[in-house]
Amino acid sequence: xxxxxxxxxxxxxxxxxxxxxxxxxxxxxxxxxxxxxxxxxxxxxxxxxxxxxxxxxxxxxxxxxxxxxxxxxxxxxxxxxxxxxxxxxxxxxxxxxxxxxxxxxxxxxxxxxxxxxxxxxxxxxxxxxxxxxxxxxxxxxxxxxxxxxxxxxxxxxxxxxxxxxxxxxxxxxxxxxxxxxxxxxxxxxxxxxxxxxxxxxxxxxxxxxxxxxxxxxxxxxxxxxxxxxxxxxxxxxxxxxxxxxxxxxxxxxxxxxxxxx
Amino acid sequence: xxxxxxxxxxxxxxxxxxxxxxxxxxxxxxxxxxxxxxxxxxxxxxxxxxxxxxxxxxxxxxxxxxxxxxxxxxxxxxxxxxxxxxxxxxxxxxxxxxxxxxxxxxxxxxxxxxxxxxxxxxxxxxxxxxxxxxxxxxxxxxxxxxxxxxxxxxxxxxxxxxxxxxxxxxxxxxxxxxxxxxxxxxxxxxxxxxxxxxxxxxxxxxxxxxxxxxxxxxxxxxxxxxxxxxxxxxxxxxxxxxxxxxxxxxxxxxxxxxxxxxxxxxxxxxxxxxxxxxxxxxxxxxxxxxxxxxxxxxxxxxxxxxxxxxxxxxxxxxxxxxxxxxxxxxxxxxxxxxxxxxxxxxxxxxxxxxxxxxxxxxxxxxxxxxxxxxxxxxxxxxxxxxxxxxxxxxxxxxxxxxxxxxx
Numbered sequence: 001x002x003x004x005x006x007x008x009x010x011x012x013x014x015x016x017x018x019x020x021x022x023x024x025x026x027x028x029x030x031x032x033x034x035x036x037x038x039x040x041x042x043x044x045x046x047x048x049x050x051x052x053x054x055x056x057x058x059x060x061x062x063x064x065x066x067x068x069x070x071x072x073x074x075x076x077x078x079x080x081x082x083x084x085x086x087x088x089x090x091x092x093x094x095x096x097x098x099x100x101x102x103x104x105x106x107x108x109x110x111x112x113x114x115x116x117x118x119x120x121x122x123x124x125x126x127x128x129x130x131x132x133x134x135x136x137x138x139x140x141x142x143x144x145x146x147x148x149x150x151x152x153x154x155x156x157x158x159x160x161x162x163x164x165x166x167x168x169x170x171x172x173x174x175x176x177x178x179x180x181x182x183x184x185x186x187x188x189x190x191x192x193x194x195x196x197x198x199x200x201x202x203x204x205x206x207x208x209x210x211x212x213x214x215x216x217x218x219x220x221x222x223x224x225x226x227x228x229x230x231x232x233x234x235x236x237x238x239x240x241x242x243x244x245x246x247x248x249x250x251x252x253x254x255x256x257x258x259x260x261x
Numbered sequence: 262x263x264x265x266x267x268x269x270x271x272x273x274x275x276x277x278x279x280x281x282x283x284x285x286x287x288x289x290x291x292x293x294x295x296x297x298x299x300x301x302x303x304x305x306x307x308x309x310x311x312x313x314x315x316x317x318x319x320x321x322x323x324x325x326x327x328x329x330x331x332x333x334x335x336x337x338x339x340x341x342x343x344x345x346x347x348x349x350x351x352x353x354x355x356x357x358x359x360x361x362x363x364x365x366x367x368x369x370x371x372x373x374x375x376x377x378x379x380x381x382x383x384x385x386x387x388x389x390x391x392x393x394x395x396x397x398x399x400x401x402x403x404x405x406x407x408x409x410x411x412x413x414x415x416x417x418x419x420x421x422x423x424x425x426x427x428x429x430x431x432x433x434x435x436x437x438x439x440x441x442x443x444x445x446x447x448x449x450x451x452x453x454x455x456x457x458x459x460x461x462x463x464x465x466x467x468x469x470x471x472x473x474x475x476x477x478x479x480x481x482x483x484x485x486x487x488x489x490x491x492x493x494x495x496x497x498x499x500x501x502x503x504x505x506x507x508x509x510x511x512x513x514x515x516x517x518x519x520x521x522x523x524x525x526x527x528x529x530x531x532x533x534x535x536x537x538x539x540x541x542x543x544x545x546x547x548x549x550x551x552x553x554x555x556x557x558x559x560x561x562x563x564x565x566x567x568x569x570x571x572x573x574x575x576x577x578x579x580x581x582x583x584x585x586x587x588x589x590x591x592x593x594x595x596x597x598x599x600x601x602x603x604x605x606x607x608x609x610x611x612x613x614x615x616x617x618x619x620x621x622x623x624x625x626x627x628x629x630x631x632x633x634x635x636x637x638x639x640x641x642x643x644x645x646x647x648x649x650x651x652x653x654x655x656x657x658x659x660x661x662x663x664x665x666x667x668x
Binding site: 057060062063082083086087088089090091093095097101103104105106110113114115117118119162 | 262263265266269270273553554557558559560561562563564565566567661662665
């Protein structure tokens with residue numbers, strides 16, 4: 001892997017997460033050690049209930065572990081206050097959710113702008129950056145539309161733009177293709193693969209979609225809250241092959257999906 | 262950005278926000294009108310009571326306030342006026358003697374519990390009686406004229422030009438004198454039976470008072486009255502007279518106004534509690550149904566206190582809109598009734614409100630002072646903010662991981 005020499009962006013040390021469901025004590029994450037290097041394009045996969053979303057929430061500082069340490073950018077997040085965690089999420093982590101989770105009252109432009117506004121970036125700089133990222137994800141024309149006036153694929157592209165607009169070190173994507181058709185999903189993955197390659201954004205997916213795994217260069221499989229396998233591939237489906245050697249992406253992947261109704 | 266979000270969040274449930282706005286705005290309009298009506302009626306009561314019974318400031322013997330006896334008098338009113346010095350042009354001073362007596366005609370008699378001998382020239386400028394003559398005219402200063410109430414005239418079976426006899430106790434002895442009815446007034450209440458007015462000079466002569474009077478009453482712009490009372494007190498320090506502000510001279514009225522103010526505040530408080538419950542419900546519902554969305558904002562990096570501020574901003578905007586709606590409903594109402602007035606009998610169900618012998622029968626003109634209007638506005642806006650504090654704290658405490666699990 002190219003990025004092994006760089007500083008780990010995420011380190012999990014014997015992380016455990018238990019929670020109660022009624023009278024039952026559920027061990028969602030059961031002693032995981034994991035290191036994610038900057039620039040990785042990694043999928044955490046496993047069956048439903050295996051603990052992958054819980055793991056992603058722990059890495060994204062949305063949840064705290066019952067035991068063990070979570071280090072993001074070298075900082076142990078367990079001791080941070082709510083505000084400090086919010087700040088860490090704001091400046092270092094981007095999120096892409098399965099259900100897009102755009103703010104319904106804001107337009108595509110404003111949804112992407114929101115993160116920069118929270119960071120206190122001046123309006124003129126915000127505008128420039130947002131327009132540039134919207135162009136990159138092919139949504140410049142739809143910038144004034146609100147989420148309800150966009151298709152699922154378009155909304156998820158806005159979500160990706162929102163996740164990367166502030167140049168975070170890490171983007172966490174929880175089942176990002178689950179609500180998309182395969183064509184739109186492939187286009188979205190290609191877009192993220194391009195962002196990963198061109199801007200060195202680290203992507204970490206939680207998924208059971210084979211296509212996401214196909215695009216990922218590292219696949220961490222989880223069963224019952226434990227890592228069962230950790231596989232590193234030479235390249236993912238989204239990696240552009242050297243000129244003339246053809247593209248390994250599945251047919252249609254990387255093309256812009258036709259706008260959905 | 263923040264404001265834009267708050268504004269749009271407010272309008273995403275137009276119907277619900279609309280209902281809340283109308284409820285808060287309607288309550289605000291109602292309160293504006295109620296406060297204006299109270300202020301208007303208080304002004305009317307103060308004005309009437311001052312004209313009939315006192316002045317904005319009065320000067321009298323120190324014990325006169327406790328016992329309205331002839332002996333308790335200002336013996337040398339000219340000296341008092343000389344000590345005070347020149348008065349502002351918009352002040353009027355009238356001299357009065359208050360006593361009691363009996364009014365007789367060939368057909369009967371009535372007790373006078375308020376027989377006044379007044380400076381007919383100056384009293385005419387300020388008296389309510391002059392405005393409320395139903396027959397006859399204000400007596401000439403030198404003529405033996407008397408003004409009597411309509412009920413007394415009916416009981417005595419006399420009218421303008423008829424002779425009546427006033428009997429009373431003078432300073433030294435019982436006295437009586439004939440007067441000609443110059444005018445008959447109707448001011449409402451007991452005063453129409455038990456009040457009569459004669460000229461000061463005749464009164465002084467009849468009662469053996471010399472130049473003495475019971476009271477010097479000063480009429481001046483109402484807002485200056487407290488300062489004027491202080492000033493007069495300072496100038497008359499060391500003289501055997503008391504200077505009283507109307508609030509001291511009319512303690513029953515002052516107390517009544519105070520009680521009325523308290524009941525108004527209780528009423529306002531009750532309305533505001535109901536309004537606050539409405540706002541709380543609306544904002545809480547809005548927070549609860551947006552739990553997932555607020556969790557998203559938090560997961561994107563919005564700080565807990567920023568989320569708190571977002572909810573407060575939404576509520577503040579609602580408060581400001583509501584105040585605008587309320588003002589646009591309430592102010593024209595206040596203005597309309599401020600011009601045409603409201604019949605007090607319509608408010609009391611036909612019963613004449615009377616206090617210290619003064620009947621309040623004049624139309625009440627609601628009036629809203631800037632201070633009251635702005636205070637009420639500030640209170641309503643502050644209330645919308647306060648009502649949103651708890652929902653905003655809930656929003657602040659939302660756990661993103663739990664919120665994101667919600668559908």
